[in-house]
Amino acid sequence: MIEDPNKHWLYRKSSLPWLWRFLIGILVLSVIPEFFVNHYSYFAEQGTTIEASFGFHAWYGFITCALMVVAAKVLGIFLKRKDNYYDD
Amino acid sequence: MTEPGIVSNILSGWSPGFPPGLVLMFAGLLLPFFQGIARKVLVLVAPILTLITVWAVGTDNNLTLQFLDYNLNPVAGNGYGLVFATIFSIMAFVGGLYALNQARVVELAAGFVYAGAAIGVTFSGDLISLFIFWEIMALGSTLVIWSAGTEKAWSASFRYLLIHLLGGVILMAGITLRVLETNSIAFTAMQPDNLANILILAGFLLNAGAPPLSAWIADAYPEASPSGMVFLSAFTTKTAVFTLLIGFPGTDILIYIGLYMVFYGIIYALLENDMRRILAYSIVNQVGFMVCAIGIGTELALTGAAAHAFAHIIYKALLIMSAGSVLMMTGKRKCTDVGGLIQTMPFTAVNGIIGALAISAFPFTSGFVTKSLETAAAADQGLVFVWFCLMAASAGVFLHAGIKFPWFVFFQKDSGLRPPESPRNMQIAMWIFSFLCIAIGLFPQIFYQILPIPPDYQAYSFSHLVSQFQLLLFAGLAFFVLLPMMKRTLTISLDFDWFYRRFLHIVASEFTVKTGAAGNIVENGLRIKVERFIKRLYKIHGPYGVLARTWPSGGMVLWVSVMLASIIIFSALF
Numbered sequence: 001m002i003e004d005p006n007k008h009w010l011y012r013k014s015s016l017p018w019l020w021r022f023l024i025g026i027l028v029l030s031v032i033p034e035f036f037v038n039h040y041s042y043f044a045e046q047g048t049t050i051e052a053s054f055g056f057h058a059w060y061g062f063i064t065c066a067l068m069v070v071a072a073k074v075l076g077i078f079l080k081r082k083d084n085y086y087d088d
Numbered sequence: 089m090t091e092p093g094i095v096s097n098i099l100s101g102w103s104p105g106f107p108p109g110l111v112l113m114f115a116g117l118l119l120p121f122f123q124g125i126a127r128k129v130l131v132l133v134a135p136i137l138t139l140i141t142v143w144a145v146g147t148d149n150n151l152t153l154q155f156l157d158y159n160l161n162p163v164a165g166n167g168y169g170l171v172f173a174t175i176f177s178i179m180a181f182v183g184g185l186y187a188l189n190q191a192r193v194v195e196l197a198a199g200f201v202y203a204g205a206a207i208g209v210t211f212s213g214d215l216i217s218l219f220i221f222w223e224i225m226a227l228g229s230t231l232v233i234w235s236a237g238t239e240k241a242w243s244a245s246f247r248y249l250l251i252h253l254l255g256g257v258i259l260m261a262g263i264t265l266r267v268l269e270t271n272s273i274a275f276t277a278m279q280p281d282n283l284a285n286i287l288i289l290a291g292f293l294l295n296a297g298a299p300p301l302s303a304w305i306a307d308a309y310p311e312a313s314p315s316g317m318v319f320l321s322a323f324t325t326k327t328a329v330f331t332l333l334i335g336f337p338g339t340d341i342l343i344y345i346g347l348y349m350v351f352y353g354i355i356y357a358l359l360e361n362d363m364r365r366i367l368a369y370s371i372v373n374q375v376g377f378m379v380c381a382i383g384i385g386t387e388l389a390l391t392g393a394a395a396h397a398f399a400h401i402i403y404k405a406l407l408i409m410s411a412g413s414v415l416m417m418t419g420k421r422k423c424t425d426v427g428g429l430i431q432t433m434p435f436t437a438v439n440g441i442i443g444a445l446a447i448s449a450f451p452f453t454s455g456f457v458t459k460s461l462e463t464a465a466a467a468d469q470g471l472v473f474v475w476f477c478l479m480a481a482s483a484g485v486f487l488h489a490g491i492k493f494p495w496f497v498f499f500q501k502d503s504g505l506r507p508p509e510s511p512r513n514m515q516i517a518m519w520i521f522s523f524l525c526i527a528i529g530l531f532p533q534i535f536y537q538i539l540p541i542p543p544d545y546q547a548y549s550f551s552h553l554v555s556q557f558q559l560l561l562f563a564g565l566a567f568f569v570l571l572p573m574m575k576r577t578l579t580i581s582l583d584f585d586w587f588y589r590r591f592l593h594i595v596a597s598e599f600t601v602k603t604g605a606a607g608n609i610v611e612n613g614l615r616i617k618v619e620r621f622i623k624r625l626y627k628i629h630g631p632y633g634v635l636a637r638t639w640p641s642g643g644m645v646l647w648v649s650v651m652l653a654s655i656i657i658f659s660a661l662f
Contacts (some may be wrong), residue, residue: 008431011502023568030561040551042467042475051475057558063478065487065566068351069454072358073573079581080359083422086580086589 031055105151106164107222108141109207112180114654124265128188131196135181142173142207149213158273162408165215166538168394172330173210174538176203179322179405184346185516186409190416195235199319202228206323210330214273217332222259223644226252227323227442232316233308236553241311247588248308248431251294251301259291264651278335281388285461296328296379297372298345300487302352303585305371310364310421314412317364321408322401325371329378329397343474346380349373349480357488359581361423363497367404370447370489373481374400380478381462384469391543392461399454403446406521407493410440413510414497423576428502431619433509437498439518442617446525448490449482451556454525457532457547464545491558491567578615627639
């Protein structure tokens, strides 16, 4: 398929794989320093050091966000109404 | 209260004997009488004069007014109040600049009275002065919403006013009881261990957008004009944060109320389709962080709450200005209608993105150096659960405001809209706040000096930078991976306001049907009368000025008399 050359490069289908590669590249870059940094554990006294473990913030950020999106989706089943619901 | 850092010494030696907020309120009342260039000068000069007066007063306490049997202290500066009054003045200036050529004069005037009253609260040393300014804020903000001039804004402003009058009554009841019990009107730290203080706490929390009545923020604010919402986003909720900070530091329940607000804001913002309602929900989310920190109550936590409020006012106003520019230039406010606007509104987009990065606490922005004070305070206290919740919420902020807002408005699909940039005064206002977002982020140690107790905190450690980048970038990954689940739909989400917008409505209409047409006639007649009365009042008494002055005193006198009556009955019974 030949794409409209006037289309902004961000919106061309052919740019999409490159955008993904760029994002994944940044993500990898953000994890590399984990090999060199020593995180200090705040909660050793409370019996957990997970927040100082390798790449904690990476997986914690991803999983909690995924959970929030799913939670919103589930609550949306009950809470969503057409946006003219109150207009009468 | 300790002396604030640099601010107090700048203008020492000259201390006016009146509340600094009056400068802005007075300027607001004068605005309608000025035209053209003179009005513009007044809009820009008044906030600067206010800021000078705020700093001149500093932490002085130099005015005592006799009221009934009580000595009022309306000029009682304290370190935290100074931080809030400073940002409120800056906000009035930039908000005024943003609104300069577009807003109706009634909106600007109301906005200034509202902002001035907010500054009045931050200098109130007693609960009666606080209450008076509190109610003026309610009326000023109602007028700001109403001056958008649409039918939706009219009904939203009415619902908003009802909620805030309810809050005012609760607060007044609390204050009256407290004065009866302690015979003191001083505004100091309290414990919610008796009815009086619980009522005061509830009154403050209502304005902070706490549950169950959080819905008023997303209901009313987005109905205001593009510039009106900028004013609204700054003052009411942050004044509530200030009063909680002074009145209820270290109150445990605030931790959990704050956490609820944080996640409420995220979930509702994720479900929302209207770009300005997304930002309204995100106000609740951000105020939740501050309320939680106030609940933790250590020195670092309270400083963090004040610093976060300061930074938050700037980046939230920036986001709302950017959304307001889009609304003004396209006339559209739903995510399903916009998209691809970066092509013709690149500056608005850049400013929106800077605001989005700052709210997400991206390194090198103001959010990074302020919000982390709060999470550090949770860590210091060993509050494991709270800390893990706050970290998840920080990731969630990036999800619902940091990416969702700019993505759906400026990127996503190309909507085909090609609006030009917004007018120059709006652009300048946005650049000023973008500059502040980054300046605070880059030079936190200078910014910390305006806090009452400059924190000994190093935001830029290698470990903190790495952690924050990971948290946010992987939150971003979650957004793009789950994008299909977040397809925008033409929907709103039910909230507690359903009870007063629908349930009571159903009950009322059932009642009307049962009582026949008579009810309808009475209702319509009353409504027409009220509307005519308000219209006439507005017409006769000139552009709103007198109206704003008579409502609070009239309303207050009524409630004071109601309270007095109930106290007499109460004391007669026991």
